[in-house]
Amino acid sequence: MSRIAGTTYFKIDGDQLSLTGGIEVPLNTLIRDDVIGLDGSIDTKETFKAPYIKGTFKVPKDFPVDKVTTAMSMTATAELANGMVYVLREAWLSGETPFNAEEGTADLEFHGKTGFFQ
Template identity: 40%
Template sequence: MGQLVAGTAYVKVDGAQLTITGGAEAPLMQVKRETVAPGFYKEEDLAPYVKLTAVLAPDLDIKKIINGRDMTVTCEFKNGKVYVLAGAYLVDEPTYKGDDGTAELQFDGIKGTWQ
């Protein structure tokens, strides 16, 4: 019997529902590990984040999202996993594509937790 592992994800930014295309991405770990020698590794902190492509609906308050510095981003994946990003803010260069009405967004934050 098959098990559902992919499909629609649901994302909210400070309570505002985003319509996303494709999927969303969030890190599984809080650190990046690299092997130095067999059995030995080093760790670097990894900033918590959520990446997605969203449709900018006419009723979406995009200014609130652009200017937000302490937002909560909740991403519910189709398989039931939920990632909550606290203290979130937009990073990089968010871009808007007028031909299909979508925006590439990446939120970094202070703390990311899987529920």
Template identity: 45%
Template structure:
């Protein structure tokens, strides 16, 4: 039986973050949508999918706040328990993440130029 879930590892420009819970990355670089005709589905259209990495990070005392918040050309590496690795290049932090004192976490969403599965 193969391991398909469990501990994930996230690195920001080579520096490992402490994470909790899941990591999310898109499986495909395109999104497909059905195009309907009067007789039913006529085919589909494709649009580009935004490459991203979403993660809940633990705010440990040495959390790389400056690197994460100011970086505009980072490399984010997500190592999944099943051995798959997703690399996001040209990455930057998207949105308005906050530090939460009640659970010591921050929700991070990185977007970038290119995401690649290995």
């Protein structure tokens, strides 16, 4: 039996941040959708999605808020429990980033110019 889920390590420019769960990386960034004609013909269209890493992070007092919220060219690495490593290059924080003070966490989504599995 092999491990496919569990402990995950996340780093931005070498600084490790702690996740509480919910890490997600894309398996693909080329999205194919159906285009179905009224005559029953089926074709496809392709769109691209930015590579990303998103998760729920613990936010201790020394959390690098300034770096995470202002940097535009970070390298983010997610070492997943199943042994896969996803690397996001030229990354930035995407969208709103509310801090949940009751839980001490923030849901963060990083997008980048390139993303790949090592």
